[in-house]
Amino acid sequence: MFEGLDATVLARAQFAFTVAFHIVFPAFTIGLASYLAVLEGLWLWTKRDVYLRLFKYWIKIFAVAFGMGVVSGLVMSYQFGTNWSVFSDRTGPILGPLMGYEVLSAFFLEAGFLGIMLFGLNRVGKGLHFFATLMVAAGTLFSAFWILSVNSWMHTPAGYAINDVGQFVPDDWWAIVFNPSFPYRLVHMVLAAYLTTAFVVGAVAAFHLLRDRANEGARVMFSMAMWMALVVAPIQVVAGDMHGLNTLEHQPAKIAAMEGHFETQTGAPLILFGLPDMEAEETRYAVEIPRLGSLILTHSWDGEVPGLEEWAPEDRPNAAVIFWTFRVMVGLGMLMMLVGLISLVLRLRRRLHESRWFHRIAIVMGPSGFIAVLAGWVTTEMGRQPWTVQGLMRTSESVSPIGAPAVAASLAAFAVVYFLVFGAGVYYILRLMRKPPVPSEPDMPAKRPIEAAGRAAGRAAAGVPDARPMGAE
Template sequence: MPDLQAVFLARVQFAFTLGFHIVLPAFTIGLASYLMVLEGLWLRTRNQVYLDLFRYWVKAFSLSFAMGVVSGLVMSYQFGTNWSAFSDRTGPIVGPMMGYEVLTAFFLEAGFLGIMLFGMQKVGPVLHFMATCIVALGTLISAFWILSANSWMQTPAGYTLTPDGHFLPADWAAAIFNPSFFYRLPHMVLASYLCVAFFVGAVGAWHLLRDPANAASRTMFSMAMWMALLAAPVQIVVGDLHGLNTLHHQPAKIAALEGHWETGRGVPLILVGMPNMATETTDYALEIPYLGSLVLTHELNGEVKGLKDWKPEDRAYSPVVFWAFRIMVGLGFLMAALGVSGFVLRRRARLFTTPWLLRTMVAMAPAGFVALLAGWMVTEVGRQPYTVYGLLRTEHSASPIAAVGVATSLAAFVVVYLIVFGAGFVFLLRQMARPPAAGEPGPPPDLLTRTAGIAPGAVVQPLAGE
């Protein structure tokens, strides 16, 4: 019988390290594409502002990249330390996907990252731009494989199950392109773009409040508002499609995040409330009649299953999923509203001179990251009590380690992470507190060594979305 306290602590440890890790690859995925666009615009227009912004943000990219490497390695080790049973049973499927990610993304990025950071004067602008494009492509390939592996855990397909409970590949195409993959990959990539858009926009707004004439700050703020206008509404549509897919393949997760206990038709949309696992009710619920079925099934009288359709031991912890989902959706609509507001003010030639918009953008700097973390909380907590949905329970995936051992390593992680990554985030914010200057210098050759203790030739990309 597994030590349930040890399993819980192992889950907390994985959630803690994931929380630090996931914001870093999300930032690098979005920022790599942003850098590619900036350099492409500079090559096309020869406008010095684009090159200044490229050099300004590539320093932030190198720092977040290096921190992501460290946090990604820690995440990988935990599969062997705390989750060895999971690794043993799912290794024939999840292991090759992780390996493909290393072969197709890690090596690609590691080979061209040094050129991107330090090689413009050596290889010339065109080849340097190609290196930047390859690094950006590598981050997307990394997201492809990691999201494929994680999506397989959500909606397993293309496998056979041996009598002793081991998963073996039967159809690699079905396993890689499993039922939720095509919804979760764009959802994650768009989330990464929104993280960067609102962080870059906040930095631009911060400097515009102090120097409205700074050309680079105006450009980065303008580009961020265009991205918010375009990406946020698309993300809402993709999220809706993802929700329909989840309702079909993981109805228990939908019931938990919606706070519905009874199966019914024409169910209301619960705006706020407090799911109570003991009484099997959602207390203090504020509801809109029929809207739940309309949103979830696109039918006014569509059927939605309630949590009571599953045994208590097979239910996700609804309060966490319920509120994490509302935080994610609320921030998503707020980001879309800010993008539309920016467009209206742009048409009125007031984009850079409206204080409330600039201050709101500064306040929204972490919005993308908070929404991202909330979304992953919905995804991972909503899948419980399984690691492979419906097939492998979490308690049967953990290593046979005593609770005291897991608690000791968890405490060590908390202390080390707060010191190391706390210092890294402070350093990044200090860099962003300085406005981009005309003739912005590129990153110094020893930047990675000074900030993360990693030589440029040794850098590899973190596991995006792990």
């Protein structure tokens, strides 16, 4: 018994570790693929050289990040079977086809056109190259669509029946794909990806503006990033609120844990800060605003908000963790919105590119999207515990019959390899970001051999922009 529990905890740790590493890359590349499509489209439309320069600048970073997303995603597609075989057997008839659609409609599309996008401009011409960029961007969004449908079904299962060997089998595909929490989760995550990218782009732009505020590329991308923050952050707050209301309807225990409410109450306060204690069933040192909790969650002054006491102790999600991860996410969301608003004020005063203090803030906010995405995912996934399929299948019943030592060994191997490999990748990305976008942006990624051999000869010779940009020599 104890050994079985151990293997479950280790399998959870392994899934959490590998998926957390993985999600960081798509969160960035979903947004960046769309940004690249916008840049290329603007270049083709306006013929302004600066957009091509920025396209070439970001596509190098995209290539590294995308590669890491691909390999870490490949691991995920096998994790279900290796570590969660009972879950796979029972949910396969429903979740398998959804993931199958993800592979067929998204992964192939991305992978098939990525080569052309990275290396093919001088081979296929501008129009087809732009098409390839659009396909890669569309692929990232299709991928988000299907995998979030899968994930949402685990939170709000619908359209299923259970057969005589205990498998969940499809009854209504429309209800399965568009299960109750899916539309909210999809919008929330795609907006999160766009915000993540906007703040990364904004931070890189700000970094270069601090060094040279005349750099045209840095000026353009800073402006674009701040427009994005201004427009998307408030939409995200609304989308997040709607997602929360949906969760209250379908997964009230998660909301109770997120809010640190142990007692069911009408006119519930909003607990700003506190330390939820699962044993004592109370939130210690709570700083509260009376009635605001009910107002936010029920949009009514004295609405009833459920507390964790409604559920048996073994059915409760861990409030001690998700109370805080939820606040980290919301707090960062508010800061993002504030940055967007400040940028508008500065823009109207024509100080956007001159306010050094604001550029420093933008740099600090660079990783905020990643932290918010991770905090949000921890909140929603731990908030579903102790279930893998909410209310129907427990996490402890989902795990593979693999001994704890095997799971521990593979977890250790993943940890070592991921820190090594993705640490190096992040270092290379940061090094690319440290270079400013310059008019003679080196072609991506042509002449690498010669660039490496003749570095002393100067980078200017490596890539003079002309009518045949990337890959042309």
